[in-house]
Amino acid sequence: MTRTWLRWLPAAVVPVAIAAAALAGSSQAGAATSLPDKTAAEVIAMIGRADVHSMSGTLQQNSDLGLPKLPSTGSTATQGPASIMELLSGSHTARVYVDGPTKARFQVMDMLAERDLVRNGNDLWLYNSADNSAAHMTLPAEPTSSSKSHPSATPGMTTPDALAQHFLAAVGPSTEVTVGDGTTLAGHSAYQLVIKPRSTGTLVDSVTIAVDSASGLPLGVDVRARGQAAPAFSLAFSDVNLSTPDAALFSFTPPHGAAVEEKATPQLHALPGKASPTPSAKTEAGRPTVTGSGWDAVISFPAGTVPADVRTGSNSAMGPMLAQLTQALPGGRALTTSLVTVLMLDDGRVFAGMVPLERLQAAAAPQ
Numbered sequence: 287m288t289r290t291w292l293r294w295l296p297a298a299v300v301p302v303a304i305a306a307a308a309l310a311g312s313s314q315a316g317a318a319t320s321l322p323d324k325t326a327a328e329v330i331a332m333i334g335r336a337d338v339h340s341m342s343g344t345l346q347q348n349s350d351l352g353l354p355k356l357p358s359t360g361s362t363a364t365q366g367p368a369s370i371m372e373l374l375s376g377s378h379t380a381r382v383y384v385d386g387p388t389k390a391r392f393q394v395m396d397m398l399a400e401r402d403l404v405r406n407g408n409d410l411w412l413y414n415s416a417d418n419s420a421a422h423m424t425l426p427a428e429p430t431s432s433s434k435s436h437p438s439a440t441p442g443m444t445t446p447d448a449l450a451q452h453f454l455a456a457v458g459p460s461t462e463v464t465v466g467d468g469t470t471l472a473g474h475s476a477y478q479l480v481i482k483p484r485s486t487g488t489l490v491d492s493v494t495i496a497v498d499s500a501s502g503l504p505l506g507v508d509v510r511a512r513g514q515a516a517p518a519f520s521l522a523f524s525d526v527n528l529s530t531p532d533a534a535l536f537s538f539t540p541p542h543g544a545a546v547e548e549k550a551t552p553q554l555h556a557l558p559g560k561a562s563p564t565p566s567a568k569t570e571a572g573r574p575t576v577t578g579s580g581w582d583a584v585i586s587f588p589a590g591t592v593p594a595d596v597r598t599g600s601n602s603a604m605g606p607m608l609a610q611l612t613q614a615l616p617g618g619r620a621l622t623t624s625l626v627t628v629l630m631l632d633d634g635r636v637f638a639g640m641v642p643l644e645r646l647q648a649a650a651a652p653q
Contacts, residue, residue: 319475321468321499329465329479329497330457333450336502340385343472343526345445347378350518351623353611382445383531391535392443403443404538411538420540423549446521450495450504453481460484460580466494471506472523475499487582488512488640489625501528511624518624577649582641584649589634620646 324332383391392403399416405425412421457463466478476496483490489511496506506522540546574591577584612619618631620643629637629646637646 319468319470321475321477324465324477326463326465326479329477330454330463332477332502333454333479333495333497333504334502336447336498336504338384338501338503338528340530341503341526341528342381342383342531343523345380345382345521346524347380347521349520350514350516351625352518353623382443383535385530385533385536389533389536390443391531402538404536405443406536406538411540413538413540413544417545418541418543419545419547421547421549444521446495446504446507446523449507449521450497453493453495453507456580457481458580468499469496471496472526474505474526476505483581485581487642487645489627489642490581490640496522503528509625514624582639582645584637584639584641584646586649587636587638591634591636 379395381391381393381395388405388407390403390405394401399414401415402411402413404411404413408425408427410423410425413419460483462482462484464480464482466480469476469478476498479495479497481493481495483492491510491512491514493510494508495504497503498505503526505526507520508517508522509519511518574585574587577586608619612621612630615629617633618629620630621628622643626638626640627643627646629643629650631637631650635650637650639646639649
């Protein structure tokens, strides 16, 4: 597995994973349901009051981001960089289990393999059965003042709740928010909160969040790209149970013979859609910066974020994939999807956002 790639890629593709984690077909596909009328503010307040401490369920994920189809079989199909990019395309099924803020299990079920993320307290394990490899990291202690449990509190765990929280953070004057028809999802009646950017500078046309009418828990998220009929991204529960899962699910011991690596504590960076507290001020050296705010914000990573062999394609483990997924441009390469664009420059800088390539190139130009 290419550890160098894995160290930088999660930060660079966070906008892709969060803005697009994908599903073919709409997650809001249930029959229309009659529910008491609520305003958009009231539905958002329901989400804010949701106090779901425990749950288990099955997530269905699909994407139509315009990425070329990657190999789904073979010895490298679920390893290294191909593993991460493959999760951003096609269809996937995952089981999710949560018990309080510090116990979680996320299982991505592949045709011939399984990928697991298991959190128990401050211990976080990642396991890939394809090559019997495991990674362990120790998470920092969390404040005890908040008793509310969000699956999004576990790094690397993408759920409808985590995605909904991200998109709701972008709601402001540049966003129109309405309530659509009631629906049924995973056996629960749900309100549909429709978030539509007013800005024409973003690739996002709209985001629809299905909100459980009883608990306020987001059950599904659809993200539609401009000019694209089907959702470019959709993540939704096909079944969900709000009772406490078996405690044994949160215990993990690497299988016999597994290659185990101890990794550094992950750092969470600012994301497009969230402006930094002082957008015009430079952040500390080595940290990303955010230009603009709202839907057409751009996140920039300084030189050195992407290793040179990865950026140029000379890394033998991912060179062919880079050539397949990106286009060569004067001064660098670009990954373009229907929702997110990533620009990698020869000088080592990286720019990403839910915007067209031209917006990234303008942000990269000398001021």
